[in-house]
Amino acid sequence: MAEKKIPDVLLNTGHKMPVIGMGTSVENRPSNDTLASIFVDAIEAGYRHFDSAAVYGTEEAIGLAVKKAIEKGLIKNRNEIFITSKPWNTDAHHDLIVPALKSSLKKLGTEYVDLYLIHWPVRLRHDLENPVEFSKEDILPFDIEGTWKAMEECYKLGLAKSIGICNYGIKKLTKLLQIATIPPAVHQVEMNPSWQQGKLREFCKEKGIHVSAWSALGAYNIFWGSGAVMENPILKDIAAAKGKNVAQVALRWTYQQGSSAMVKSFNKERMKQNIDIFDFELSEEDLEKIKHVPQRRQYTGEMWLSQQGSYNTLEELWDGDV
Ligand SMILES: NC(=O)c1ccc[n+]([C@@H]2O[C@H](COP(=O)([O-])OP(=O)(O)OC[C@H]3O[C@@H](n4cnc5c(N)ncnc54)[C@H](OP(=O)(O)O)[C@@H]3O)[C@@H](O)[C@H]2O)c1
Numbered sequence: 393m394a395e396k397k398i399p400d401v402l403l404n405t406g407h408k409m410p411v412i413g414m415g416t417s418v419e420n421r422p423s424n425d426t427l428a429s430i431f432v433d434a435i436e437a438g439y440r441h442f443d444s445a446a447v448y449g450t451e452e453a454i455g456l457a458v459k460k461a462i463e464k465g466l467i468k469n470r471n472e473i474f475i476t477s478k479p480w481n482t483d484a485h486h487d488l489i490v491p492a493l494k495s496s497l498k499k500l501g502t503e504y505v506d507l508y509l510i511h512w513p514v515r516l517r518h519d520l521e522n523p524v525e526f527s528k529e530d531i532l533p534f535d536i537e538g539t540w541k542a543m544e545e546c547y548k549l550g551l552a553k554s555i556g557i558c559n560y561g562i563k564k565l566t567k568l569l570q571i572a573t574i575p576p577a578v579h580q581v582e583m584n585p586s587w588q589q590g591k592l593r594e595f596c597k598e599k600g601i602h603v604s605a606w607s608a609l610g611a612y613n614i615f616w617g618s619g620a621v622m623e624n625p626i627l628k629d630i631a632a633a634k635g636k637n638v639a640q641v642a643l644r645w646t647y648q649q650g651s652s653a654m655v656k657s658f659n660k661e662r663m664k665q666n667i668d669i670f671d672f673e674l675s676e677e678d679l680e681k682i683k684h685v686p687q688r689r690q691y692t693g694e695m696w697l698s699q700q701g702s703y704n705t706l707e708e709l710w711d712g713d714v
Pocket residue numbers: 414415416417418443444511558559580581605606607608609610611612613614639640654655656657658659662663665666
């Protein structure tokens with residue numbers, strides 16, 4: 393079967409980004425060789441965008457997959473693949489972001505990432521033995537300005553073609569825009585029919601920031617996710633009427649909102665299904681029905697609350713949008 397071309401969105405940096413990205417955050421991560429072969433399958437299916445992060449541990453496998461895909465003649469060179477990465481919160485210190493990106497580039501085996509995103513508006517102590525095992529005392533106040541200036545440096549050095557953020561509420565984003573000389577190109581947030589992010593999307597649209605959806609299927613079958621998207625009866629009915637599945641309806645919904653979707657499937661059939669969404673359209677009536685899907689964040693973010701950090705409450709973490 394000929395691969396399907398995934399459309400691009402034009403970012404405010406003038407760079408194009410494919411609107412579906414392969415999510416690479418995974419529990420019980422397979423070996424790099426296994427992962428690389430899954431990612432080559434994804435490239436073969438038509439994926440041209442990989443969403444990674446230092447903390448996912450998938451950068452080396454993405455680098456390997458790009459090399460293998462070139463060897464197999466699936467792509468001509470690395471420039472055909474859009475690679476996103478993110479520094480972990482232990483590197484969210486103004487002097488550690490550039491070194492963190494250089495370390496990611498080494499693992500990816502490339503000279504630049506297409507997009508570098510602040511993973512969380514959260515700073516952890518740098519010297520943690522295990523960066524994902526931390527106590528409340530390890531959470532430090534977040535430095536919005538210093539962190540963003542370091543991201544701008546990544547852009548100016550040519551190490552990141554575009555820069556952006558994840559998981560900022562409107563208040564934090566407003567503050568960032570006041571100090572930024574380079575505005576974020578992308579804001580990656582939890583977004584799907586069961587957490588639609590209407591207000592934040594409106595705000596970002598006004599500011600020319602592209603909103604990208606993470607957990608585009610509501611983190612289905614993932615320990616902190618649920619069936620809020622995949623088992624929703626409204627979406628099931630629309631899918632049945634369109635001759636598509638619920639995942640395709642959810643991804644199409646994201647696309648019709650003008651957003652891109654980061655979706656993870658390491659299953660060859662499902663990864664194909666998830667990009668087969670450009671041959672049908674949700675009607676105004678369908679979109680109206682989807683507005684009635686019950687709204688709830690899957691990822692609540694309690695783990696980022698602490699007295700010596702920046703957020704005591706979820707209201708503070710999410711700028712009131714809870
Ligand atoms: N910036 C951030 O803070 C942040 C946070 C979370 C996630 N992310 C990014 O967003 C990506 C996607 O989010 P996610 O991995 O949390 O969840 P997700 O993409 O919403 O859901 C993934 C789950 O859905 C299953 N699945 C995928 N396609 C399916 C289909 N067509 N039918 C049935 N099941 C399907 C997958 O299983 P199979 O693999 O078995 O198909 C997997 O269990 C992540 O991998 C990561 O890259 C970013």
